[in-house]
Amino acid sequence: MSWFENYTTARKFVVIWNLLLLPFVGLFIALNWRMLLEDLGILLLIPLGAAVIAFPYIWYLTRRGGPIDFEL
Numbered sequence: 001m002s003w004f005e006n007y008t009t010a011r012k013f014v015v016i017w018n019l020l021l022l023p024f025v026g027l028f029i030a031l032n033w034r035m036l037l038e039d040l041g042i043l044l045l046i047p048l049g050a051a052v053i054a055f056p057y058i059w060y061l062t063r064r065g066g067p068i069d070f071e072l
Contacts, residue, residue, distance in 0.1 A: 029036065
């Protein structure tokens with residue numbers, strides 16, 4: 001059984017949503033990185049820092065099933 005079959009409907013939605021959304025976010029940053037850096041400066045580091053800090057925890061939760069019940 002694959003990892004995707006073990007996921008609840010809510011988790012499948014989140015995974016698919018993120019996979020669809022991430023390329024557009026990446027493309028936006030790639031095309032506008034200079035403007036973002038000039039206009040936002042240090043404010044850009046806040047979400048990037050939060051993502052770097054949160055990634056290992058989210059990875060850990062998704063690998064072990066997590067303490068949060070996503071079943072709707």
